[in-house]
Amino acid sequence: MNYNWNWSVLFEPEYFGWLISGLGWTISVALCAWVIALVVGSLVGVGRTLPNRLVSTLCTAYVELFRNIPLLVQMFIWYFAVPEMVPEEAGRWMKRDMPQPEFTTAVVALGLYTASRVAEQVRAGIETVPHGLKSAATAQGMSIAQVYRYVLLPISFRLIVPPMTSEFLTVFKNSSLALTIGLLELTAQSQQIAEYTFQSFEAYTAATVIYVLIALCATVIMSLLERQTRIPGYSGKEN
Amino acid sequence: MGDFDFGVIIQSLPFLWEGLQLSLLLTFLAIIGGLVLGTLLALARLSGIVPLALFAAGYVNLIRAVPLILVIFWFYFLVPLALGRPIGGFYSALIAFVMFEAAYYSEIMRAGIQSVARGQVHAGKATGLGYWQIQRFIVLPQAFRNMIPILVTQGIILFQDTSLVFVVSLRDLMTASSIVARTEGRLVEMYLFAALVYFVICFSGSLFVRRLQTRMAT
Numbered sequence: 001m002n003y004n005w006n007w008s009v010l011f012e013p014e015y016f017g018w019l020i021s022g023l024g025w026t027i028s029v030a031l032c033a034w035v036i037a038l039v040v041g042s043l044v045g046v047g048r049t050l051p052n053r054l055v056s057t058l059c060t061a062y063v064e065l066f067r068n069i070p071l072l073v074q075m076f077i078w079y080f081a082v083p084e085m086v087p088e089e090a091g092r093w094m095k096r097d098m099p100q101p102e103f104t105t106a107v108v109a110l111g112l113y114t115a116s117r118v119a120e121q122v123r124a125g126i127e128t129v130p131h132g133l134k135s136a137a138t139a140q141g142m143s144i145a146q147v148y149r150y151v152l153l154p155i156s157f158r159l160i161v162p163p164m165t166s167e168f169l170t171v172f173k174n175s176s177l178a179l180t181i182g183l184l185e186l187t188a189q190s191q192q193i194a195e196y197t198f199q200s201f202e203a204y205t206a207a208t209v210i211y212v213l214i215a216l217c218a219t220v221i222m223s224l225l226e227r228q229t230r231i232p233g234y235s236g237k238e239n
Numbered sequence: 240m241g242d243f244d245f246g247v248i249i250q251s252l253p254f255l256w257e258g259l260q261l262s263l264l265l266t267f268l269a270i271i272g273g274l275v276l277g278t279l280l281a282l283a284r285l286s287g288i289v290p291l292a293l294f295a296a297g298y299v300n301l302i303r304a305v306p307l308i309l310v311i312f313w314f315y316f317l318v319p320l321a322l323g324r325p326i327g328g329f330y331s332a333l334i335a336f337v338m339f340e341a342a343y344y345s346e347i348m349r350a351g352i353q354s355v356a357r358g359q360v361h362a363g364k365a366t367g368l369g370y371w372q373i374q375r376f377i378v379l380p381q382a383f384r385n386m387i388p389i390l391v392t393q394g395i396i397l398f399q400d401t402s403l404v405f406v407v408s409l410r411d412l413m414t415a416s417s418i419v420a421r422t423e424g425r426l427v428e429m430y431l432f433a434a435l436v437y438f439v440i441c442f443s444g445s446l447f448v449r450r451l452q453t454r455m456a457t
Contacts, residue, residue, distance in 0.1 A: 068441035069434045070399035080426040176306035200316040215304035
């Protein structure tokens with residue numbers, strides 16, 4: 001095993017800049033996709049628990065469809081196939097005029113994919129709320145919308161904060177797939193540095209350390225949120 | 240959309256089938272390897288030997304913090320360097336998947352091992368069994384059985400993950416589809432077909448898991 005170490009390469013302005021820019025794209029893709037995932041995932045997750053058969057079937061179909069196709073395939077379909085499948089005008093716009101096509105596509109693909117996972121957490125959260133609460137609320141004369149608004153959602157959203165932490169971490173890791181459609185996020189930049197300088201070890205180490213730091217930050221933020229939103233006396237831990 | 244060409248799919252079926260075989264082989268070998276290494280990591284973490292437990296916990300948390308693509312890049316670079324000679328893309332990818340999945344399987348097996356009542360371990364000790372005998376005959380068989388649905392689910396995720404060998408141009412189903420898509424200029428057909436194949440396999444897998452779960456619950 002012979003390898004020439006050169007850690008200083010990481011701090012040359014050019015390559016350091018690449019890493020920072022890659023980090024910026026990774027965070028942007030992940031956070032934007034997370035917003036989509038939360039909104040769509042909550043709607044779909046709630047939809048699966050509704051008494052309306054049509055709505056719940058459609059929402060189940062959404063989850064099964066997006067969960068059972070690899071994210072990479074979905075990314076390629078959004079990027080290469082969808083512009084060919086939509087009406088010609090829209091397709092031309094997507095290929096030529098859409099701002100930041102790689103970024104937008106990556107955010108949409110990652111967001112809708114993660115939404116299917118968020119939806120499962122939301123549904124599980126709603127289903128763990130004891131059935132009696134729902135019955136009691138209905139007996140009070142609340143409409144379905146009111147039962148969700150005042151009883152089920154406030155409890156379930158607080159219950160699912162811990163499992164959502166791991167989904168939040170996953171969205172950062174999965175944002176690396178954006179490199180397959182040409183977005184130079186963190187993993188892509190580290191690989192590019194490895195190719196330019198032949199200092200693969202240093203380049204991948206830098207990316208690894210940054211991902212670990214992202215994971216640590218995300219975990220800290222989520223555990224603060226968890227402490228804030230914990231329902232006293234509800235979980236098995238201390239009140 | 241009007242000129243959807245089924246012909247190109249049918250023509251390329253033998254090529255895609257080869258790709259799918261590679262995906263399945265990689266999945267199968269990575270499940271076996273990941274499960275063995277993952278179980279050892281879980282045992283190490285629960286061993287009570289502090290340095291060993293710390294090492295296992297550190298490894299699992301490190302791997303779980305980084306994206307799979309980066310792990311693949313790592314091993315593509317490290318494996319030939321460590322061995323002093325190239326061993327081909329397939330084996331580098333396989334090692335990357337085994338090392339990556341082991342972290343996830345170890346968390347599942349750890350939960351499985353902890354689900355076996357402590358009393359059984361004590362009973363094993365009382366009858367004079369050694370550590371490895373207790374693990375081999377009492378703890379692991381039960382841990383494994385309790386976790387089968389989750390292990391299969393992880394296997395389905397692993398199958399989807401194998402599509403990422405695209406980044407190192409290994410010819411799995413995904414890479415094969417994209418090669419045909421580019422050379423024939425038939426992006427819509429090929430990517431939708433790849434999606435369909437993945438969907439059918441993964442959805443059948445998840446239906447199977449659901450049946451296992453209901454059978455185990457009763």
